[in-house]
Amino acid sequence: MSLTGRPLVVVANRLPVSRNGDAWRPSAGGLVTALRPVVQQVDGHWVGWDGGLSEVPTRVEGFEADMHPIAMTDAEVDDHYYGFSNRTLWPLFHDLLAEPVYDRQWWRTYEKINLRFADAAADLDLDDPVFWLHDYHLLVAAAMLRDRLPDATIGLFLHIPFPPPELLSRLPWIDQLLDGMLGADAIGFHTEWYRENFVRSVQRTRRDVTVSGDLIHLPDGRSVHTAAHPISIDVSEFSRLATADDTRRELAELRQQFDGRKVVLGVDRLDYTKGIRHRLQAIEQLLVDRPDLQDQFAFVQIAVPSRDDVQEYRDLREQVEYMVGHINGRFTDPGQDVPIHYLYRGVPKTRLAAYYRLADVMAVTPLKDGMNLVAKEFVTVQHAARDEEGQEAGVLLLSEFTGAALEFVDDAIMCNPFDVQSLAARMAQSLTFDAEDRRNRITSMAEDVADKDVFKWVEEELATITSDPRAVRVS
Numbered sequence: 001m002s003l004t005g006r007p008l009v010v011v012a013n014r015l016p017v018s019r020n021g022d023a024w025r026p027s028a029g030g031l032v033t034a035l036r037p038v039v040q041q042v043d044g045h046w047v048g049w050d051g052g053l054s055e056v057p058t059r060v061e062g063f064e065a066d067m068h069p070i071a072m073t074d075a076e077v078d079d080h081y082y083g084f085s086n087r088t089l090w091p092l093f094h095d096l097l098a099e100p101v102y103d104r105q106w107w108r109t110y111e112k113i114n115l116r117f118a119d120a121a122a123d124l125d126l127d128d129p130v131f132w133l134h135d136y137h138l139l140v141a142a143a144m145l146r147d148r149l150p151d152a153t154i155g156l157f158l159h160i161p162f163p164p165p166e167l168l169s170r171l172p173w174i175d176q177l178l179d180g181m182l183g184a185d186a187i188g189f190h191t192e193w194y195r196e197n198f199v200r201s202v203q204r205t206r207r208d209v210t211v212s213g214d215l216i217h218l219p220d221g222r223s224v225h226t227a228a229h230p231i232s233i234d235v236s237e238f239s240r241l242a243t244a245d246d247t248r249r250e251l252a253e254l255r256q257q258f259d260g261r262k263v264v265l266g267v268d269r270l271d272y273t274k275g276i277r278h279r280l281q282a283i284e285q286l287l288v289d290r291p292d293l294q295d296q297f298a299f300v301q302i303a304v305p306s307r308d309d310v311q312e313y314r315d316l317r318e319q320v321e322y323m324v325g326h327i328n329g330r331f332t333d334p335g336q337d338v339p340i341h342y343l344y345r346g347v348p349k350t351r352l353a354a355y356y357r358l359a360d361v362m363a364v365t366p367l368k369d370g371m372n373l374v375a376k377e378f379v380t381v382q383h384a385a386r387d388e389e390g391q392e393a394g395v396l397l398l399s400e401f402t403g404a405a406l407e408f409v410d411d412a413i414m415c416n417p418f419d420v421q422s423l424a425a426r427m428a429q430s431l432t433f434d435a436e437d438r439r440n441r442i443t444s445m446a447e448d449v450a451d452k453d454v455f456k457w458v459e460e461e462l463a464t465i466t467s468d469p470r471a472v473r474v475s
């Protein structure tokens with residue numbers, strides 16, 4: 001089934017393809033995986049920044065949508081992407097974990113680039129398309145598209161938290177931002193809390209709207225549907241990966257490397273929202289509180305390089321690397337392995353799955369995170385590997401400030417990552433659960449994820465955007 005013949009136009013900051021040498025292929029991100037089966041069934045289009053690469057082909061094997069690249073100059077990327085998106089909106093939407101910068105030039109470029117995306121989408125000149133806009137880089141494009149095509153069907157999904165009005169009102173352009181978003185017919189958020197924050201912000205700034213249930217009624221007669229649709233993962237892909245031959249081989253190597261030691265694992269983009277510094281402080285506290293653990297335990301942190309053109313991210317890397325050196329220097333005796341293994345890089349997916357299988361404790365402890373897919377991947381891989389020899393279930397240690405917390409509150413070990421002492425205590429506690437308890441918890445969480453996988457998310461989003469409960473069925 002397929003949007004009853006209507007074209008689907010995804011509008012996102014990046015195109016879903018990347019170049020390796022001369023070969024183009026689909027990128028590895030979650031959104032790309034989620035939409036691959038859908039664009040195969042419909043007349044699919046994708047409008048996105050070309051990443052500075054010229055000559056993007058219209059079609060790339062393995063992703064059945066037409067590519068519509070948007071070019072930006074280096075100065076525009078600095079202002080739109082590194083500036084307004086990542087130094088204004090990102091910290092403002094993540095509870096001010098860094099100080100947002102309010103720069104008029106950045107805002108003007110943000111509007112200009114949003115208009116460029118909206119114009120490119122409108123210029124496609126398709127017959128009754130469904131537009132699906134994504135994320136904080138393009139929050140005002142919906143209204144611009146609506147100006148061009150008043151009757152268009154437009155959806156918007158925000159992948160990061162939406163802040164409470166008390167914080168959002170610091171933004172000098174709050175009115176334009178909310179009006180921009182209200183150009184959509186439907187706006188999706190990961191959680192009910194973010195949805196409510198949005199509705200409360202609109203009610204505060206716009207006296208001329210009324211709200212009934214999840215609808216916002218505008219004076220021009222349009223209504224905007226708001227919805228909480230938690231994103232998820234491709235469960236069958238991660239289940240397959242869990243027991244793939246390469247994963248097994250990698251796991252055997254890792255088990256040898258960490259023989260006899262409990263492993264706590266962190267997997268994150270190197271971002272100040274992910275709580276890596278607090279996690280390291282908790283590890284240090286744990287080693288102070290429990291000297292017996294010193295040679296019994298390893299903490300592995302995979303830190304994927306991210307936004308290293310932004311000063312806050314360079315500072316974060318320095319601080320994290322200083323802390324790793326400090327803790328390893330303090331707690332390694334001669335002849336002993338270091339307690340912290342720090343990898344500043346991404347690893348291939350089979351290696352990632354092997355680490356998920358290896359972990360006794362998966363530490364997902366962001367200070368704020370829209371959803372967090374790592375938590376969902378971990379429980380899925382652990383569950384899929386449950387019948388393999390030597391595979392005992394691990395424990396998910398989960399921050400209460402993630403979107404995932406709402407789904408896993410009963411079975412994860414919940415923590416407040418700001419409270420380093422209690423985080424250390426939770427880590428120690430996580431190492432003590434008996435095997436059956438761990439297995440039951442992982443099973444329960446993995447079943448929840450399997451019930452609501454990423455394809456369900458696509459179906460729910462497109463059903464809401466099109467007001468058609470059977471808009472697409474992804475098999």
Ligand code: GDG
Nearest residue numbers: 159231269304345346347348349352369370371372373374
């Ligand atoms: C944003 C929001 C929201 C990580 N390390 C490696 C690797 N990864 C992959 C994971 C996972 C993805 O990156 C990270 O996704 P998250 O959801 O955890 O975090 P963000 O990047 O911040 O994503 C977030 C998400 O959007 C979706 O809406 O959940 O809240 O911030 O899929 O597997 N992949 C590989 N090697 C690595 O070393 N191959």
